[in-house]
Amino acid sequence: MLFQPAIIALLLASAVSVLLLVAATPYAWQLVRRWDIASGSELQLRLERRTYLMSTLLSFVFATQLVALLLFVFKADKMAVMFVGAMCAVGTLNANAYGFPALLAQIAVFFMAAVWLVLNHADSRAYDYPLVRVKYRLLMGILPFVLLAFALQLMYFLNLKADIITSCCGSLFSSDAQTLVSDASALPPQQGLWLFYGALLTVIAVAVLHARKLRAAYVVAAASAAAFVAALTGILSFVSLYVYEHPHHHCPFCLLKPEYDYQGYWLYLPLFAATAAGLGVGAIQPFARVPSLAAIVPQMSRRLAWIAALGFALFAAVATFMVADSNLILLKD
Amino acid sequence: MQIWIAKQKALIDFTLSSLARRKLKNLGLLLVYTVIVFLLASVMLYTHALRHEAAQVLKNSPEVIVQRMVAGRHDLIPPRYLEKLGRIRGVQHNEGRLWGYFYDNVVSANYTLMAPSQESHGFGQVADGKIVIGAAVARERGLAPGNLISFRSYTGKLFVFTVAAVLPHEAELVSADLLLLSEADFRAFFDIPAGYYNDIALSVANPQEVRNIAGKISEALPDARIILREEVLRTYESIFNWREGIVLVLLSGSILAFAIFAWEKASGLSAEEKREIGILKAIGWETGDVLKMKFWEGALVSLAAFLLGYVAAYLHVFHFSAALFEPVLKGWSVLYPRFELVPVVDGFQIVTLFFFTVFPYTVATIVPIWRAAITDPDAVMRG
Numbered sequence: 001m002l003f004q005p006a007i008i009a010l011l012l013a014s015a016v017s018v019l020l021l022v023a024a025t026p027y028a029w030q031l032v033r034r035w036d037i038a039s040g041s042e043l044q045l046r047l048e049r050r051t052y053l054m055s056t057l058l059s060f061v062f063a064t065q066l067v068a069l070l071l072f073v074f075k076a077d078k079m080a081v082m083f084v085g086a087m088c089a090v091g092t093l094n095a096n097a098y099g100f101p102a103l104l105a106q107i108a109v110f111f112m113a114a115v116w117l118v119l120n121h122a123d124s125r126a127y128d129y130p131l132v133r134v135k136y137r138l139l140m141g142i143l144p145f146v147l148l149a150f151a152l153q154l155m156y157f158l159n160l161k162a163d164i165i166t167s168c169c170g171s172l173f174s175s176d177a178q179t180l181v182s183d184a185s186a187l188p189p190q191q192g193l194w195l196f197y198g199a200l201l202t203v204i205a206v207a208v209l210h211a212r213k214l215r216a217a218y219v220v221a222a223a224s225a226a227a228f229v230a231a232l233t234g235i236l237s238f239v240s241l242y243v244y245e246h247p248h249h250h251c252p253f254c255l256l257k258p259e260y261d262y263q264g265y266w267l268y269l270p271l272f273a274a275t276a277a278g279l280g281v282g283a284i285q286p287f288a289r290v291p292s293l294a295a296i297v298p299q300m301s302r303r304l305a306w307i308a309a310l311g312f313a314l315f316a317a318v319a320t321f322m323v324a325d326s327n328l329i330l331l332k333d
Numbered sequence: 334m335q336i337w338i339a340k341q342k343a344l345i346d347f348t349l350s351s352l353a354r355r356k357l358k359n360l361g362l363l364l365v366y367t368v369i370v371f372l373l374a375s376v377m378l379y380t381h382a383l384r385h386e387a388a389q390v391l392k393n394s395p396e397v398i399v400q401r402m403v404a405g406r407h408d409l410i411p412p413r414y415l416e417k418l419g420r421i422r423g424v425q426h427n428e429g430r431l432w433g434y435f436y437d438n439v440v441s442a443n444y445t446l447m448a449p450s451q452e453s454h455g456f457g458q459v460a461d462g463k464i465v466i467g468a469a470v471a472r473e474r475g476l477a478p479g480n481l482i483s484f485r486s487y488t489g490k491l492f493v494f495t496v497a498a499v500l501p502h503e504a505e506l507v508s509a510d511l512l513l514l515s516e517a518d519f520r521a522f523f524d525i526p527a528g529y530y531n532d533i534a535l536s537v538a539n540p541q542e543v544r545n546i547a548g549k550i551s552e553a554l555p556d557a558r559i560i561l562r563e564e565v566l567r568t569y570e571s572i573f574n575w576r577e578g579i580v581l582v583l584l585s586g587s588i589l590a591f592a593i594f595a596w597e598k599a600s601g602l603s604a605e606e607k608r609e610i611g612i613l614k615a616i617g618w619e620t621g622d623v624l625k626m627k628f629w630e631g632a633l634v635s636l637a638a639f640l641l642g643y644v645a646a647y648l649h650v651f652h653f654s655a656a657l658f659e660p661v662l663k664g665w666s667v668l669y670p671r672f673e674l675v676p677v678v679d680g681f682q683i684v685t686l687f688f689f690t691v692f693p694y695t696v697a698t699i700v701p702i703w704r705a706a707i708t709d710p711d712a713v714m715r716g
Contacts, residue, residue: 003578005377006681008585009688016696052620053703060695067684074681082567082574084544124621 006075007157013068014150017061021143024054028136035132051132055120058139062113065146069110069272072103072153077256079160089253098156105149112142114276115283122284122300126292134287192237199223199230200316203278207309210281211302221282224308228275231315235267239319242326266318274311277304341629344622348629351609362598363638369591370642370690371649372584377682378650379658380577382674387569389675390507391562395534396543398560399550407558412528414554418535421549423542429530431519435484435512440473446512448519461515464494469509471499486522494518580658581689588689592697600701610705611713623706631698635691643686651676 031047031054076089076099086092093099116138123131187195203223210220235252243260244251255264281304288297352359399418401408410429418427431448449459459465466476476482476496483493500508520527535550537543540563547559602610610623649655651674 003582004574005577005581005689006685008578008581009685009692013688013692016692020696049620049707052624052707053700056624056703057699060699064692067688071681071684071688074684078681081563081570084563084567 006071006078010068010071010075011154011157013064013071014146014153017064017068018147018150020057020061021139021146024057025140025143027054028139032133032136032140037128048129051129054136055124059117059120062117065106065109065113069106072106073253073256076103077253087254088251088257090251092160095161096156096159098152098159102149102152102156105145105152109142109145109149110272111276111279112145115279116142118280118283118300118304122287122293122296125296125300126290128292130290130292131287187233187237189238189241192234195230196234196238196319197316199227200312203227204309204312204316207278207281207305207312211305211309214298214302217285217288217301218282220305220308221279221285224275224278224281224312227278227312228271231271231319234319239267239322242323242328245326245328247328263318263322267315267322270311270314270318274308274315277311278308280304281308341625344626345629345633348626348633351626352630352633355603355606358598358603359634362595363634363641365591365594366634366638366690366694367642367645369587370639370686371645372587373581373689374643374646374686375649375655376577376580376584376658377686378646378678379655379674380573381679381682382650382677384570384573385677386506386674387573388566391566391569394562394565396537396540396562397535397547397550399533399535399554400558400560401532401554402556402558407532409525410530410533414557415530415533417553418533418550421546421553423537423539423546425536425538427533427535430532430534431516431525432531433519433523435487437484442473442510444470444510444512446514446519446522448516449513459497459513459515459518461517462493462495463497463515464518465498465500465513466496467500467508467511468502468505470512471496484522486524488524492518492522588693592693595694596697596701599698600704602705606705607708607713610708611710614708615710615714620706624702627698627702627706631695631702635694639687639691642690643683647676647678650674 027050031051034043035047036044073089076092079092080086080088083091083095086095093103116135119131119135119138123129123135203220203226206216206220206223210216232252235255236250240250240252240255241247243255243263253264254260255267256262257264281301284293284297284301284304287293288301290297399410399414401410401414415427415429418424428450430450433446435444435446436442437444464482466482470476474482476499478496478498480496481493482496483491485491494514500511500513514522519525535546537546543561543563547561550557550559613623613626614620649657654674
């Protein structure tokens, strides 16, 4: 199944990203060890020049990873027609053992890449590169995940056989199965509703508070992560039901299909962007006391907090609209 | 924010005039880049349109087709089979179909002959002695409604039909070589006794039931071959994806060549360009600013090439019938349908194409650009 344009494109992007990162790692290591902004030695001069290349290269690689996630999900959804029993991305991802791990790894890389890009942005705005060491240490931390994501993707695509029968979302996201996602699906809509709106309102409130008063940065990050999970649970537990107007169809992927007017993208794009921005608020907070960042960090984290607040608000509004617009009546009071 | 936008605008402005100063070199790059995008986009647009067409055609075909096999070969369905299938729950209705192939010596081509039933295809019943013909047949034999046409059947008898109508051109993809005749004529022409059919088409309302029903049929009729619509669809999908992938892999050599070309272009800075960067840095530009300028240069060239190439590919595929790739991607036959593809543009495809073109270009140019950007002003101006 390798000879498919999107698969070739994805593997190409991943492979090139891995190659670039691996090639950059020795230099990153050198930067971490030998970096000394106070020195005027030739080595330091070379390192300073090299950091331009590194940050451009890595920004590019990580930006690629952000798009790759979208492409991966889209491709998985498109391939559903090629597998017996598959009706959406769930079926294709289930076609072998590597599908869902590959997706999860790609999502993890997405958030790590986003955090790295935020740090890089802060660093590039200060005059004395205060975050060089942090950035490149982080890079070495991210590298294994990028490798893992690439390996899983490769294994996934190599092992795709069109003749196997995979299970469709109906069986994976049904309330009776004994898995974590089925627990989320089985969550009664009423509780799901509370959890969903509770978490979203909390994160919006905290983000707005941070944007105004610059307080509780770590809480914003934690709340964003929590809201991300709550939002996905909410989608599983009740939003999807309203969209499909079917009391037992809990699938979070069918939302992305043309039959439902690609509504899922309206949900997931703001959600991922807002979560990444919220995590970014927490990621730059430790460096607020660095003298050269003293003016930059508050400004950036304000902006990120606004992005997070607006993103989550948009997500909540879209979800609410879907529920209000639906003909399904799930809760009667 | 506004300052940032103003800064980018100034940078773009500067970049454009800097590109215009070296017209020939940049036009060469743009041309090659555009050709690459054009080639890849043509393949993608064309296969996607074909895939779309196949899906559209199959949308109205029956969910399940049952054929009878004798010694591994397709055989006629005997009379009692239809009743057996009628009792399977979930089947909305079933009908026996009559169709066959006929080789015409005059044009050296195979025709598909069919006796339409009431509900199928909307062509309606054909009266005895009349015939409805496909557009390609009409073209090849120079026929018009009202003309007479005669065929010598496989039994040796001569049959004469009056052309009642020519099938519309829009349906040519499926009906180019089609001849429709009445059931009685069909049976007489091929000498098929009453009650026998070529295969059976079943409609199933619930798509999730299709597999169960297929299972039941194979139990009830062990000698039956069951063809599911979803399987046909899947096969088409695989074939077109595979063909597209193969062509792209073949073209990957050219992508690689293009990446090398871009690398060369970006690293072979002329003395004049070096001087320019040196002067910019001497008057206070930072390395980061030079990088930004180069980034905009790449973005502008990529965008221009992408748009030009994509539009050219669109015209090539949908207005000139993809003359370059037709033989590989379409297949051929004597009575090949002439059809215009319905333009389908897909965001997903554009993203994929982007990964195939802009991504390699960017990877290839990063390091040379950085090399240019870290140039020391004094080194350049002295040298």
